[in-house]
Amino acid sequence: MTTKERIVDEALSLFSVNGYKGTSVKRIADAVGIKDSSLYKHFKSKQEILDTIVDTMRQHIEDISCEFGLPADDNIEEAAAVYAAFDEKMLVELSNKIFLFYLNDSFVSRFWRMGTIEQFQNPEVYGVFKKLFLEDSIAYQTTLFAELSRQDIFIQADPQVMAVYFYTPIFFLLNKYASDVEHEEEALEILDKQVREFYRIYRRKGV
């Protein structure tokens, strides 16, 4: 890790707890192990560090954006097989995967916290936060459930309503346990109960 990368990394850690204004350049420099003045050889301002974080997150999102969505369109046979085998276990695994990724991925989880506390202060940060955690997540699940309904694996229901019921407990638990990572187990138990109920409600019964 270069010094520049370490500055970004430590800055994100500090911003995600103390906020942008609540974090001084000196504290970032201390965390890196250099003097604050040295930091200005890597970034021309404190704002530029934040901008770099936002840009990094934007790229990170593109890398992971398809991860929780549908199987790729260009692989239609594999996709069909996945849907045909869709069961309760897969649904539980999907929700756990999303929840734990947002909660534990070192970059995403810190960006979540920073986005939360900077949402009324920094439009750039909030734009990325909103897209990832408030819009795309619902959009992907909407497509997924629409397809599962179309294939008669799930019952006919408004796919967006289903997506909201699938995602909002994850969102709620992320909020509740973001500052309380020790009780992750508790969150996973609640999530498990919600998803099983979701499956009970929406899976197609009989034939």
Place this chain on the structure above:
Amino acid sequence: MTTKERIVDEALSLFSVNGYKGTSVKRIADAVGIKDSSLYKHFKSKQEILDTIVDTMRQHIEDISCEFGLPADDNIEEAAAVYAAFDEKMLVELSNKIFLFYLNDSFVSRFWRMGTIEQFQNPEVYGVFKKLFLEDSIAYQTTLFAELSRQDIFIQADPQVMAVYFYTPIFFLLNKYASDVEHEEEALEILDKQVREFYRIYRRKGV
């Protein structure tokens, strides 16, 4: 409104957007229309202003805590009548009432925003925020749905799971539209669809 009350009011407005550290005593004093030094005749420190807000919110909660819960226990006949008449319209009204109260009550909505952005900084603030928006809400609805199941108005299901499905869309929409109050209509439409689906799922069919 006394000067002291106006200081608390303006401070809450500023804290709820700029955060505690992001708000200077001078800006609070400007908003009130006095000099910053005069403010220290009313509060011995900036921290004391925040403490006053938290205490005020704690009292405010007690005043409203029963509002979205069950009818009072000491009024058992009225309560029974309310349950017997429970229908889709009442459920929609309940969710709208909760959502709009949290979004538009001048004190609660500003405290919501402040709690959101101060959650990793100020344990006192977060304690009150967490209790009201993450714990009590679910707890009240759990009791409500438990009773509706017991009386065979709703189907038999885990009342906490029901409460989570009832409340988390409200919570999600509060997050999404807290910074975007103009699109309240949009939020209410989504909420309406969710609640009708909820009623479709959990109301008891036939007799």
Place this chain on the structure above:
DNA sequence: GTCTATACCTGGATAGAC
């Protein structure tokens, strides 16, 4: 209870030696 003046500190940022 409000003002002016001021003390004292911390924050962001630059200059220039090495």
Place this chain on the structure above:
DNA sequence: GTCTATCCAGGTATAGAC
């Protein structure tokens, strides 16, 4: 690229006149 030294703006808080 790192350091020391420095500048200047802005922050919290106090003293004392009115």
